[in-house]
Amino acid sequence: MRELELIECLAQVLAPGGPRVLRWLGDDAAVVRARGYAVTSVDTLVDGVHFRSGQLTPTEIGQRAVGSALSDLAAMGAHGGEAYLALALAPGTALTDAVALCSGAQAAAASCGVTIAGGDVSASPTLTVSVTVVGWARDPGELVGRDGARPGDLVAVTGSLGAAGAGLALLDGRAGRAGRAGSDAISESVATALRDRYASPRPRLDAGLALSALGATAMIDLSDGLATDARHLAMQSGDRLELRLAALPLAAGVREVAAQLDVDPATFAATAGEDYELCACLPASAQEAVESGCLLKAGALDRPPITWIGRVLEPPAGLSFVDSVGPLSGYEHSA
Amino acid sequence: MRELELIECLAQVLAPGGPRVLRWLGDDAAVVRARGYAVTSVDTLVDGVHFRSGQLTPTEIGQRAVGSALSDLAAMGAHGGEAYLALALAPGTALTDAVALCSGAQAAAASCGVTIAGGDVSASPTLTVSVTVVGWARDPGELVGRDGARPGDLVAVTGSLGAAGAGLALLDGRAGRAGRAGSDAISESVATALRDRYASPRPRLDAGLALSALGATAMIDLSDGLATDARHLAMQSGDRLELRLAALPLAAGVREVAAQLDVDPATFAATAGEDYELCACLPASAQEAVESGCLLKAGALDRPPITWIGRVLEPPAGLSFVDSVGPLSGYEHSA
Numbered sequence: 001m002r003e004l005e006l007i008e009c010l011a012q013v014l015a016p017g018g019p020r021v022l023r024w025l026g027d028d029a030a031v032v033r034a035r036g037y038a039v040t041s042v043d044t045l046v047d048g049v050h051f052r053s054g055q056l057t058p059t060e061i062g063q064r065a066v067g068s069a070l071s072d073l074a075a076m077g078a079h080g081g082e083a084y085l086a087l088a089l090a091p092g093t094a095l096t097d098a099v100a101l102c103s104g105a106q107a108a109a110a111s112c113g114v115t116i117a118g119g120d121v122s123a124s125p126t127l128t129v130s131v132t133v134v135g136w137a138r139d140p141g142e143l144v145g146r147d148g149a150r151p152g153d154l155v156a157v158t159g160s161l162g163a164a165g166a167g168l169a170l171l172d173g174r175a176g177r178a179g180r181a182g183s184d185a186i187s188e189s190v191a192t193a194l195r196d197r198y199a200s201p202r203p204r205l206d207a208g209l210a211l212s213a214l215g216a217t218a219m220i221d222l223s224d225g226l227a228t229d230a231r232h233l234a235m236q237s238g239d240r241l242e243l244r245l246a247a248l249p250l251a252a253g254v255r256e257v258a259a260q261l262d263v264d265p266a267t268f269a270a271t272a273g274e275d276y277e278l279c280a281c282l283p284a285s286a287q288e289a290v291e292s293g294c295l296l297k298a299g300a301l302d303r304p305p306i307t308w309i310g311r312v313l314e315p316p317a318g319l320s321f322v323d324s325v326g327p328l329s330g331y332e333h334s335a
Numbered sequence: 336m337r338e339l340e341l342i343e344c345l346a347q348v349l350a351p352g353g354p355r356v357l358r359w360l361g362d363d364a365a366v367v368r369a370r371g372y373a374v375t376s377v378d379t380l381v382d383g384v385h386f387r388s389g390q391l392t393p394t395e396i397g398q399r400a401v402g403s404a405l406s407d408l409a410a411m412g413a414h415g416g417e418a419y420l421a422l423a424l425a426p427g428t429a430l431t432d433a434v435a436l437c438s439g440a441q442a443a444a445a446s447c448g449v450t451i452a453g454g455d456v457s458a459s460p461t462l463t464v465s466v467t468v469v470g471w472a473r474d475p476g477e478l479v480g481r482d483g484a485r486p487g488d489l490v491a492v493t494g495s496l497g498a499a500g501a502g503l504a505l506l507d508g509r510a511g512r513a514g515r516a517g518s519d520a521i522s523e524s525v526a527t528a529l530r531d532r533y534a535s536p537r538p539r540l541d542a543g544l545a546l547s548a549l550g551a552t553a554m555i556d557l558s559d560g561l562a563t564d565a566r567h568l569a570m571q572s573g574d575r576l577e578l579r580l581a582a583l584p585l586a587a588g589v590r591e592v593a594a595q596l597d598v599d600p601a602t603f604a605a606t607a608g609e610d611y612e613l614c615a616c617l618p619a620s621a622q623e624a625v626e627s628g629c630l631l632k633a634g635a636l637d638r639p640p641i642t643w644i645g646r647v648l649e650p651p652a653g654l655s656f657v658d659s660v661g662p663l664s665g666y667e668h669s670a
Contacts, residue, residue, distance in 0.1 A: 022372070026571070027480050028410040028555060029376035029470070034369035037357070040452070041364035042421045042467060046459040049423075075363040086377045086421075086465045088384075117375065120465070124381040130421045130455070130465040132377060135364070145362050220363060236361070 003121050006098055010121075013102045017082065017115030030118035032082055035136040039143060041072035047090070047127035055171045058097040060199040061129065062104025068223065069131035070112055070203035071276040075221035077144040077212030078135030080205050082117040083109050085131055088124030101129070104200075112205050142212055149218035149237035149281035153312040156290075158207045158277045158305070161226065162258070162265065163251035165272020167198030175260040184259040194253050201276040207306070211280045214289060219280040225273035231319040233281060238317045241281075243310035245270060245323045267324070281312050338456050341433055345456075348437045352417065352450030365453035367417055370471040374478065376407035382425070382462035390506045393432040395534040396464065397439025403558065404466035405447055405538035406611040410556035412479040412547030413470030415540050417452040418444050420466055423459030436464070439535075447540050477547055484553035484572035484616035488647040491625075493542045493612045493640070496561065497593070497600065498586035500607020502533030510595040519594040529588050536611040542641075546615045549624060554615040560608035566654040568616060573652045576616075578645035580605060580658045602659070616647050 011025050023031040045065045047053045053061065066083055073080055085105055089098055102116075109116050114133070137143050169175040170191055179185040186194075204221070211219060218233045226248070234241040245266035258265035290306060310322075346360050358366040380400045382388045388396065401418055408415055420440055424433055437451075444451050449468070472478050504510040505526055514520040521529075539556070546554060553568045561583070569576040580601035593600035625641060645657075 022475050023478075023480060027482075028407040029374045029413065029468075031411070031472075031475060031478055032373045032375065033475075034371060034373045034471075036369060038367045038369045038373060038469070039364045040367065040417070040419060040467075040469070042419045042453065042455045042465070044421045044423055044455050044457050044463075044465065046423055046457055046463075048460065049458050072363040076366070078364070082375070084375060084377045084467060086379045086467075088379055088381055088463060118377065120377045120379050122379050122381055123384050124461055124463060125383065126459055126461045126463075128379075128381075128423060128459060128461075128463050128465075130377070130379065130463075132375075132419060132421075132467040133364075134373070134375070136369075137366075140357050140366060140368075143358075143366055145358060147362075 006095065006121050009095060009099050010102050013099055014106050014116045015110065017117055021082070021115055021117050024117045032117060035138060037137045037140050039073055039076050039078035039135040039137060040132065041069065042130060042132045043069035043072065044128060044130040053127055056199050058100035059104035062101040063108040063200040065129040065131050066105045066108035067201040067203050068276060069133045070114060070205065071201065071221040071223065073133055073135035074204040074208035075219050075278060076135065077142060077208045077216065077219065078137050079209065080112045080114040081134045081136045082115050083131055083133045085116055085119035087119065088122050088128040090125060090127045091123065112203060144212050144216045144219040146218050146220055146233050147236040149233055149239050149312045151239055151312055151314045152284060153217055153281040154284055154287055154308055155241055155243060155279065155281055155310040155312065156306040156308050157226065157249065157279050158204050160249045160251035161275050161277060162254035162269030162272055163194050163197035164201065164274035165268060166251065166254050166257035167194035167196070169257050169261060170195055171198065175257045179256060179260055184256040186253050186256050190253040194251065197251065198274065201274065203276060204278050207278055211278060211282065214286040215283050216280040217282065219278055222275045222277045222279055223273060225271040226279060227270045230279055233279065234319045235317050238315055240313040240315060240317060241310060241319045242313055243319070243321050245321050247307065247309040249307040341430065341456050344430065344434050345437050348434055349441050349451045350445065352452055356417070356450055356452050359452045367452060370473060372472045372475050374408055374411050374413035374470040374472060375467065376404065377465060377467045378404035378407065379463060379465040388462055391534055393435035394439035397436040398443040398535040400464040400466050401440045401443035402536040402538050403611060404468045405449060405540065406536065406556040406558065408468055408470035409539040409543035410554050410613060411470065412477060412543045412551065412554065413472050414544065415447045415449040416469045416471045417450050418466055418468045420451055420454035420464070422454065422456050423463040424456065425460060425462045426458065443535070447538060479547050479551045479554040481553050481555055481568050482571040484568055484574050484647045486574055486647055486649045487619060488552055488616040489619055489622055489643055490576055490578060490614065490616050490645040490647065491641040491643050492561065492584065492614050493539050495584045495586035496610050496612060497589035497604030497607055498529050498532035499536065499609035500603060501586065501589050501592035502529035502531070504592050504596060505530055506533065510592045514591060514595055519591040521588045521591050525588040529586065532586065533609065536609065538611060539613050542613055546613060546617065549617055549621040551615040551617050554613055557610045557612045557614055558608060560606040561614060562605045565614055568614065569654045570652050573650055575648040575650060575652060576645060576654045577648055578654070578656050580656050582642065582644040584642040
C-alpha cells in the first residue's frame with residue numbers, strides 16, 4: 001500500500017468539516033478558524049501496549065483511539081473541535097483495514113461533532129495511532145482543570161464504572177459469559193455492552209460542558225481508574241478526597257465479572273480503568289441543581305446522570321476510601 | 336522508568352510558554368489563547384523507518400522530530416505557536432536519554448519561538464516520536480497552500496539542497512570524508528555541517544513568512560525532495576512547473592558526496608530529500624523585490640536568500656526539468 005493511495009482513500013472516508021475548516025487533508029497543514037481559547041491534548045495507542053489488535057476490529061481501534069483522546073477535552077469542559085490522526089501502520093496492513101480504522105475514527109469524531117482535519121500516515125513495525133484533539137472555549141473561566149477542588153466540595157462521577165475493565169476481561173478470556181457457578185453468568189446483551197464500552201469508549205463531552213456550567217472546580221476523565229485519577233485531583237488541588245466504594249455506580253455485569261475474578265466489584269470498578277467517565281468536584285450547591293434535573297438533560301448519560309461518591313476535605317492532600325480496608329491495589333488493569 | 340517520573344523531568348526540561356499558554360503539562364489538556372486562524376500539522380518519526388537511533392543522539396532525534404514538524408508551518412507561511420510531543424519509548428530507554436530527547440525537542444522549538452505545551456508519554460516496542468505543531472495567522476489570506484500557482488509565476492527555493500541526503504550518506508558509510516580519488520574528499524567542517532543538516536533540520540519559518548509577504552501563490556517544504564514535492568505544487572495547482580537542474584543551489588560538499596555515489600549532483604540534490612527548505616511559486620514581480628533586498632533580510636537564510644529555479648507554465652499539470660534527460664529516478668533516498 002502506498003501512502004498517497006491511502007491518503008486518497010482516507011479523504012473519501014473522512015468528512016470535510018464545516019465552514020470553520022478552511023483547509024484540511026492534502027496541504028502542509030490544516031487551517032481552522034479559531035475561537036477564543038484552544039484546548040489541545042495528544043493520546044497515543046500502541047498495539048500490544050494499550051490494546052491488542054487481535055482483540056479489536058480495525059474499526060474499533062479507530063473508534064477507541066479517537067474516543068479516548070476526546071475524553072480529555074470532556075475533562076476540561078471544552079467544546080469539541082478538530083482531531084488529527086497520526087497512523088503508523090505495520091507492514092502488510094491491508095488497505096481495507098487502514099480504511100476501516102479511519103472509518104472508526106471518523107464515526108467516533110462525528111458522534112461528538114468533531115472534524116478529523118488532518119494527520120499523517122507512515123510505516124512502523126508496530127501499529128501506533130496517535131490522536132491530537134483540539135477543543136475550544138470562549139473564555140478560560142469555562143474550562144475546568146485538575147487543581148481547583150476546595151474543601152466542602154462534593155465529588156461526582158458520570159455514568160457507570162467497571163464496564164471497560166469487565167469488557168476486557170471477557171475479551172482476554174479471564175472471564176466468560178457462563179461464569180463459574182451460575183450466579184455469576186452474564187447475558188449476551190450485557191456481555192456485548194461491556195465489550196463495547198472497552199472497544200468504543202464514548203467521551204462525555206456533553207457531560208463535561210454541563211459539569212462546567214454547574215461550577216465544577218476540578219475534573220478529570222477516568223482513564224487509569226478512579227483510584228488513580230481521583231488522586232490526581234487531590235494532589236493537584238492540595239486537598240483530601242474522601243470517597244465511598246459502596247457509592248460507586250457499577251455497570252451491569254461488573255459484579256458478575258468481578259466475582260469470576262475473585263475481586264471485590266467496587267474495587268474492580270475503581271481500579272480497572274478505561275471507562276472514560278468523568279470525575280468532578282462541585283460546590284455542594286450543585287447537588288440540588290443536578291437533582292432538580294436542570295442542566296443535565298435526561299438521556300445525555302446512560303445511567304443516573306451523575307452519582308455523588310464523596311467529598312473534598314482539608315489538606316493534607318490525598319485520597320481515601322472510607323469503606324476500604326486498605327489502599328486499593330487488589331486489581332491492576334493492563335491491556 | 337515510570338511515566339510520572341519522566342513527566343516530572345520533562346516539566347523541568349521544557350520551558351513554560353509566555354502569557355498565551357494558560358495551562359500546559361500536568362492537566363488533561365493544554366489551554367492556549369488563540370489568534371485568528373489555527374494552522375495544524377502532525378509529523379511522526381519511527382525508529383528504523385524515518386531515522387536510525389544508532390545514528391543520532393537522543394538530543395538530535397528530538398531536534399529532528401520538532402524541526403521537521405515545524406517545517407510544515409513554514410510551508411504555510413504561518414507564525415509558529417505551540418508543539419505537542421507524543422513520545423512512545425522502547426523498553427529499557429534510560430531516563431537520561433528520554434530527557435535528552437526532550438531537551439533537543441525543546442531547543443528546536445525555542446529556536447523558532449515555539450512552546451512545547453503538552454504531549455503524551457507511553458511505551459512501545461519501537462521508539463516513535465509524533466509531533467503536532469500549531470501555528471497561527473491573523474487572516475487566512477496570509478497563508479499559502481499548494482494549489483495557487485499560476486502560469487507566469489516564477490519558482491524559487493530557499494537555502495541550499497542536497498545537504499541532508501549527503502549527511503545521511505556520510506552517516507550510513509555510503510560516502511566518506513576521504514573520498515575515492517582525492518578530488519571528492521570532504522573537509523571535516525563541511526562533513527559536520529552536512530551531518531547537522533540531516534540531524535537537526537532548521538525549519539524556515541522566517542523565510543515562509545517573508546515569501547508569503549512577497550505574494551507566494553503556492554508553497555511546500557522539501558521533505559521528500561524537490562522532484563517529488565514540486566510535483567505536488569504542479570498537480571494541486573493544475574499547472575506545469577518547468578525547473579532547471581543546473582540552477583539548483585547545491586550545499587557545500589554535495590558535489591563530492593554525489594561523485595562518491597556515482598550520481599549527478601543536481602539529481603542527487605533534487606531527490607535526496609529532508610532538506611526542509613521551501614519551494615515557492617511567486618509572481619514575476621516578486622523577483623525585483625527580492626533582489627533589491629526588501630523583505631528577505633540578510634542573514635535570515637544561510638546562502639543566497641532564495642534561488643530562482645524555474646517557472647510555472649500552462650496546463651497540462653506536471654513537472655519537468657528542462658536539462659534532465661529523463662524523469663529523476665537515479666537516486667532514491669531512504670533513511
